[in-house]
Amino acid sequence: SQQGEEDPQALSIQEGENATMNCSYKTSINNLQWYRQNSGRGLVHLILIRSNEREKHSGRLRVTLDTSKKSSSLLITASRAADTASYFCATDRAGGTSYGKLTFGQGTILTVHP
Amino acid sequence: DGGITQSPKYLFRKEGQNVTLSCEQNLNHDAMYWYRQDPGQGLRLIYYSQIVNDFQKGDIAEGYSVSREKKESFPLTVTSAQKNPTAFYLCASSIVGIPGRGTQYFGPGTRLTVL
Numbered sequence: 081s082q083q084g085e086e087d088p089q090a091l092s093i094q095e096g097e098n099a100t101m102n103c104s105y106k107t108s109i110n111n112l113q114w115y116r117q118n119s120g121r122g123l124v125h126l127i128l129i130r131s132n133e134r135e136k137h138s139g140r141l142r143v144t145l146d147t148s149k150k151s152s153s154l155l156i157t158a159s160r161a162a163d164t165a166s167y168f169c170a171t172d173r174a175g176g177t178s179y180g181k182l183t184f185g186q187g188t189i190l191t192v193h194p
Numbered sequence: 195d196g197g198i199t200q201s202p203k204y205l206f207r208k209e210g211q212n213v214t215l216s217c218e219q220n221l222n223h224d225a226m227y228w229y230r231q232d233p234g235q236g237l238r239l240i241y242y243s244q245i246v247n248d249f250q251k252g253d254i255a256e257g258y259s260v261s262r263e264k265k266e267s268f269p270l271t272v273t274s275a276q277k278n279p280t281a282f283y284l285c286a287s288s289i290v291g292i293p294g295r296g297t298q299y300f301g302p303g304t305r306l307t308v309l
Binding site: 110111113115120121122123124125128168170172180181182183184185186187 | 200229234238297
């Protein structure tokens with residue numbers, strides 16, 4: 081599997097439900113980031129969690145990071161139809177100079193039905 | 195208005211032609227990146243630049259070229275050597291030099307189609 085692999089590939093829920101997406105990676109990281117992409121648009125940064133952090137919140141978003149399992153999860157609570165988008169995790173690998181290069185996963189397509 | 199702009203939004207290329215995609219940012223970021231996205235896929239890094247007059251190949255640089263003559267500009271040329279150029283191209287920028295940081299800011303993308 082590739083660095084930054086999301087699971088599930090697609091998720092369909094009703095408005096008001098919670099959505100959970102998972103990301104696994106292979107190498108040590110400086111940080112892990114989650115991005116959102118609406119169809120045909122650029123990516124928008126949602127949240128960054130550093131390797132020494134375990135959990136982070138931003139509004140309706142909650143991100144966890146387990147470096148021992150090399151995995152992260154993104155939870156969107158009380159989802160809305162406007163949350164419909166693709167969600168990508170991206171890892172900033174540890175080691176070397178801080179060019180800020182990110183490795184992106186394949187993404188999870190989230191559909192929230194009104 | 196601060197941000198990243200890409201032009202054109204849609205671009206059509208004939209077989210054998212070179213085309214150049216524009217990317218401009220006014221965020222005063224040192225680093226800029228070009229990614230390719232195929233349908234239903236994640237982003238793959240083509241080229242990146244940490245500083246003016248310097249750039250590095252990413253994972254899929256073959257058939258592409260870039261220049262970084264100004265801090266705010268990072269154009270991408272898709273050459274005729276790129277055998278399958280039809281894709282969505284995204285430009286991004288970020289601050290560098292701060293470990294643990296590195297949020298990338300993306301432009302709206304250019305959709306390139308080979309006729």
